[in-house]
Amino acid sequence: MAAQKGLNGKHIMRYRVAGFDFEFAACELKQLCPVLGNYSPFEIKASTADATDPLFKLTLDSRVTVPAAEPLETMEYDLTEDSATLRIYEDRYLLTFHWLEKGRVFTLACPVGHEDGGKHYECDYLAGGDIPPRLVLDHFMVFAMSLAALAEKALLVHASALVYNGKTVLCLGESGTGKSTHTRLWRENIAGASLLNDDGPIVRLESGRVTAYGSPWSGKTPCFKNESYPVRAFVRIRRAPFNKIERQPALKAFGALLPSCLPTLQLYDRELDRICAALSGIIAAVPVYVLDCLPDAGAVHTSFGELFL
Amino acid sequence: MKLKKDYKVRDIAGENVIVAIGRLNVDMTKVITLNASSRWLWDELQDMDFDTERIAEMLVDEYGIDRETALDDAGKWIDSLGKAGLLCTEGGV
Numbered sequence: 001m002a003a004q005k006g007l008n009g010k011h012i013m014r015y016r017v018a019g020f021d022f023e024f025a026a027c028e029l030k031q032l033c034p035v036l037g038n039y040s041p042f043e044i045k046a047s048t049a050d051a052t053d054p055l056f057k058l059t060l061d062s063r064v065t066v067p068a069a070e071p072l073e074t075m076e077y078d079l080t081e082d083s084a085t086l087r088i089y090e091d092r093y094l095l096t097f098h099w100l101e102k103g104r105v106f107t108l109a110c111p112v113g114h115e116d117g118g119k120h121y122e123c124d125y126l127a128g129g130d131i132p133p134r135l136v137l138d139h140f141m142v143f144a145m146s147l148a149a150l151a152e153k154a155l156l157v158h159a160s161a162l163v164y165n166g167k168t169v170l171c172l173g174e175s176g177t178g179k180s181t182h183t184r185l186w187r188e189n190i191a192g193a194s195l196l197n198d199d200g201p202i203v204r205l206e207s208g209r210v211t212a213y214g215s216p217w218s219g220k221t222p223c224f225k226n227e228s229y230p231v232r233a234f235v236r237i238r239r240a241p242f243n244k245i246e247r248q249p250a251l252k253a254f255g256a257l258l259p260s261c262l263p264t265l266q267l268y269d270r271e272l273d274r275i276c277a278a279l280s281g282i283i284a285a286v287p288v289y290v291l292d293c294l295p296d297a298g299a300v301h302t303s304f305g306e307l308f309l
Numbered sequence: 310m311k312l313k314k315d316y317k318v319r320d321i322a323g324e325n326v327i328v329a330i331g332r333l334n335v336d337m338t339k340v341i342t343l344n345a346s347s348r349w350l351w352d353e354l355q356d357m358d359f360d361t362e363r364i365a366e367m368l369v370d371e372y373g374i375d376r377e378t379a380l381d382d383a384g385k386w387i388d389s390l391g392k393a394g395l396l397c398t399e400g401g402v
Contacts, residue, residue: 250322251340258328267330269317276319276328283322 240292
């Protein structure tokens with residue numbers, strides 16, 4: 001892994017995900033390399049890096065202070081073993097990760113509003129002199145990427161994305177409803193089916209076409225593919241005692257997709273406006289289905305039959 | 310009564326869709342849309358205190374309909390928005 005030195009002496013590593021470049025910056029990045037396995041398929045070597053500004057830069061070893069002023073909005077939420085707090089201010093977002101087991105706290109600051117020259121985000125992930133669990137960085141990065149890419153009509157979607165015949169199908173649903181099970185059953189039952197990403201593919205709307213990209217964020221399944229495919233369909237999965245797939249009219253399609261976009265970006269008009277605009281374009285270009293199903297091969301034949309036969 | 314602040318109308322696929330801020334979007338099995346005159350009322354009534362009378366007046370002024378029809382339409386509009394949880398009344402939420 002090659003880290004370049006930036007102007008202020010910090011080491012820089014650059015990546016390209018979904019066609020967007022971003023950089024990590026810190027005084028010392030070498031010790032981070034073993035942790036960044038999920039990012040390495042997306043690394044951009046120094047010689048091929050553009051001179052253009054990345055979509056955003058994330059400095060990993062800043063000291064981040066929480067402003068004295070009251071935030072406009074606050075949202076607290078639980079993660080599997082930890083918790084997080086999002087605070088929204090006029091000019092920035094602050095996301096705090098509470099590592100409950102060790103009683104430690106990390107904070108990400110994302111200024112908003114000054115978009116020229118790329119966005120400069122900061123966090124204190126490496127400010128403590130050690131390397132905290134990767135899931136802290138990933139949690140920050142999912143937020144940072146989602147926020148930064150929103151201005152470019154790209155959405156990070158909570159979905160399991162399968163690939164068949166050069167196209168991808170994004171399976172959506174609340175955690176635990178069976179998205180990953182359904183995509184796994186596809187791979188077990190349909191020759192040639194594969195997985196693009198199991199938790200956070202990035203969807204881009206470009207000139208009326210919708211493409212999904214692999215990303216470094218794939219939940220519990222290590223599936224980090226630097227690949228992209230046109231989206232054949234979105235399928236929202238609901239548990240049922242039978243298998244049935246139904247195409248959704250435009251407004252229900254919107255209702256099926258919105259809950260799978262990052263909830264922390266739906267608390268403020270500025271971001272919610274952009275999500276709605278992107279979704280409006282996406283549902284005009286790609287069909288959205290609801291699949292009521294059992295966790296079995298029959299469910300796969302139902303969705304496969306509708307989408308590829 | 311007033312319109313609740315957490316909701317905003319957005320153009321989705323050519324329709325006026327009411328989209329709520331944040332956690333309220335978790336269950337979107339019912340998607341609420343407004344037709345043209347509903348949309349016009351929604352926009353006019355932002356940040357305003359209103360009642361059936363007031364809406365009826367606005368409808369008469371804007372659309373030139375008679376007062377009785379206006380009162381009837383106003384009542385229906387308030388009813389449907391109330392049922393959708395989009396109104397807050399004096400002292401309530």
